Amino acid sequence: MFRILVSDKMSGDGLKPLLDAENVEIVQQNVADVEEQLHTFDALLVRSATKVTEELLSKMSQLKIVGRAGVGVDNIDIEAATKHGVVVINAPNGNTISTAEHTFAMMASLVRHIPQANISVKSREWNRSAFVGTELYGKSLGIVGFGRIGTEIANRARAFGMDVLVFDPFLTKERAIKMGVTVCTLDELLQTADIITVHTPLTKETKGILNKETIAKTKKGIYLLNCARGGIIDEEGLIYHLENGHIAGVALDVFEVEPPQSSKLLDFEQVITTPHLGASTKEAQLNVAAQVSEEVLLFLDGNPVTSSINLPTLSKEVYEKIQPFHLLAKQMGNIVSQCMKEPVHDISIDFEGSVTDLETSYITKSLITGFLRPRVDSTVNEVNAGIIAQERGISFGEKYIPNNSGYENCITVKVSGDHSAFEIKGTYVPHYGQRIVALNGFDIDFYPVGHLLYIQHTDKPGVIGRVGQILGEHGLNIATMQVGRKNKGGEAIMMLSFDKQLEQASLNELKNIQDIVSIHTIEL
Ligand SMILES: NC(=O)C1=CN([C@@H]2O[C@H](COP(=O)(O)OP(=O)(O)OC[C@H]3O[C@@H](n4cnc5c(N)ncnc54)[C@H](O)[C@@H]3O)[C@@H](O)[C@H]2O)C=CC1
Numbered sequence: 001m002f003r004i005l006v007s008d009k010m011s012g013d014g015l016k017p018l019l020d021a022e023n024v025e026i027v028q029q030n031v032a033d034v035e036e037q038l039h040t041f042d043a044l045l046v047r048s049a050t051k052v053t054e055e056l057l058s059k060m061s062q063l064k065i066v067g068r069a070g071v072g073v074d075n076i077d078i079e080a081a082t083k084h085g086v087v088v089i090n091a092p093n094g095n096t097i098s099t100a101e102h103t104f105a106m107m108a109s110l111v112r113h114i115p116q117a118n119i120s121v122k123s124r125e126w127n128r129s130a131f132v133g134t135e136l137y138g139k140s141l142g143i144v145g146f147g148r149i150g151t152e153i154a155n156r157a158r159a160f161g162m163d164v165l166v167f168d169p170f171l172t173k174e175r176a177i178k179m180g181v182t183v184c185t186l187d188e189l190l191q192t193a194d195i196i197t198v199h200t201p202l203t204k205e206t207k208g209i210l211n212k213e214t215i216a217k218t219k220k221g222i223y224l225l226n227c228a229r230g231g232i233i234d235e236e237g238l239i240y241h242l243e244n245g246h247i248a249g250v251a252l253d254v255f256e257v258e259p260p261q262s263s264k265l266l267d268f269e270q271v272i273t274t275p276h277l278g279a280s281t282k283e284a285q286l287n288v289a290a291q292v293s294e295e296v297l298l299f300l301d302g303n304p305v306t307s308s309i310n311l312p313t314l315s316k317e318v319y320e321k322i323q324p325f326h327l328l329a330k331q332m333g334n335i336v337s338q339c340m341k342e343p344v345h346d347i348s349i350d351f352e353g354s355v356t357d358l359e360t361s362y363i364t365k366s367l368i369t370g371f372l373r374p375r376v377d378s379t380v381n382e383v384n385a386g387i388i389a390q391e392r393g394i395s396f397g398e399k400y401i402p403n404n405s406g407y408e409n410c411i412t413v414k415v416s417g418d419h420s421a422f423e424i425k426g427t428y429v430p431h432y433g434q435r436i437v438a439l440n441g442f443d444i445d446f447y448p449v450g451h452l453l454y455i456q457h458t459d460k461p462g463v464i465g466r467v468g469q470i471l472g473e474h475g476l477n478i479a480t481m482q483v484g485r486k487n488k489g490g491e492a493i494m495m496l497s498f499d500k501q502l503e504q505a506s507l508n509e510l511k512n513i514q515d516i517v518s519i520h521t522i523e524l
């Protein structure tokens with residue numbers, strides 16, 4: 001008998017597969033109310049309210065799977081779950097339409113002051129001139145994050161006669177053309193849009209993506225919406241620009257702290273709110289609860305799951321052999337992703353030598369995972385990387401080539417975008433570790449971990465010395481350094497590693513050195 005704790009409110013109809021199952025006992029109670037029994041549950045089903053922390057996971061010693069009946073998993077400590085061997089699954093598309101519709105309802109309410117007008121009429125007022133609105137027709141809508149929900153919003157915006165601008169570092173030109181939207185940089189979007197709505201996950205990169213400085217770049221009278229996650233629009237920045245009259249209106253479904261009882265934002269007339277209702281429709285709740293219920297049942301019965309966020313589905317034995325290449329490939333993907341500054345539409349992976357005896361499709365997935373992580377979020381893993389790449393219009397393929405690199409095993413990766421390409425070679429040497437042995441045709445040898453700095457420069461006396469001098473002046477200790485060149489006096493590269501992350505000031509100075517062509521920081 002499996003015990004399942006459902007700790008947030010979920011659709012009874014959606015939970016039917018679990019309620020009907022003979023080998024399952026369901027407890028529908030808040031985590032805090034079953035403190036004494038936590039160690040007895042095999043599965044935990046949550047929405048956004050329950051925080052699945054390291055502490056909770058430590059108490060749930062029997063736990064095998066966490067099912068998130070929704071999309072965002074920022075309330076779940078994925079790293080801790082993985083460490084505890086707990087699979088995390090979500091329901092990625094069950095609430096897409098509901099959230100897109102809610103965002104659109106908020107947008108229309110915002111520009112026509114519907115919530116404020118409603119309060120006024122119910123106070124027995126009839127003040128028509130106080131609520132003169134703005135048409136959506138002909139306005140520019142800036143969408144930050146063009147995934148499932150962003151895409152549905154663009155479809156609806158076009159039907160309203162709006163121009164759609166999109167910023168998503170991950171979006172290829174082909175997909176943008178297909179979807180009829182204009183791709184732009186964040187700055188272009190900020191300067192051009194009349195209304196901006198965010199639809200990214202909450203990650204290191206997206207936290208505060210709209211803040212005091214970036215909001216200052218928007219048009220005076222801008223309308224802003226956040227129906228994704230509290231914190232993507234920095235609340236202090238919002239308050240600052242509401243107070244100085246730059247922002248015309250804000251619609252918020254989500255907050256940095258929920259419920260936002262003490263938030264000053266609630267005091268502004270031009271801020272309209274809902275209590276995290278994006279996914280709160282009968283349809284979405286039925287979809288997401290049914291999706292996770294079915295997956296959890298399958299998993300507990302020993303079947304593989306399809307929407308796992310953290311764990312690969314390999315036997316322990318096979319996994320141990322693949323592990324060194326899995327790490328190498330992931331880091332190679334990560335390096336290339338950080339060095340390529342434009343959308344990528346093709347990734348080709350060549351395997352040679354002994355690595356071809358292994359399950360290379362899994363290594364390829366690790367590489368794609370490493371590539372996607374800096375561009376999407378931590379929910380990408382070996383299980384879902386292929387599908388996500390496909391969804392984003394990135395094709396990838398692997399092939400085996402004759403072993404003539406000189407290494408016992410070698411992986412070569414080439415990624416291509418519209419204007420540039422990047423190539424990297426790596427190998428694994430038992431007892432020595434993972435090594436990157438070539439970058440864009442330059443021979444080199446470095447261990448792909450930590451804080452790295454990749455410099456392309458001209459092979460001239462003094463360049464290396466000047467780099468060392470500037471870093472020294474900034475108190476930065478070079479941990480390791482490798483150089484490579486093709487011809488004397490021609491193009492050359494350096495790869496340096498540090499004990500801590502480099503600050504912008506030191507990078508700016510390095511960029512000014514004559515004969516330095518480009519600089520990339522790489523965080524692994
Ligand atoms: N208010 C609510 O009740 C709901 C909120 N959500 C939130 O909406 C978010 C988006 O959901 P989906 O569209 O289903 O996810 P998705 O994964 O399909 O799309 C997210 C998009 O954000 C993009 N992105 C990632 N980092 C970015 C960056 N730094 N700058 C710009 N774009 C970036 C990705 O490339 C991707 O296209 C979820 O992560 C969740 O937090 C989702 C459902 C309901």
Ligand SMILES: O=C(O)C(=O)COP(=O)(O)O
Binds near residue numbers: 048276277279
């Ligand atoms: O699916 C998501 O990411 C949501 O934010 C929905 O949250 P909820 O399940 O309604 O608490």
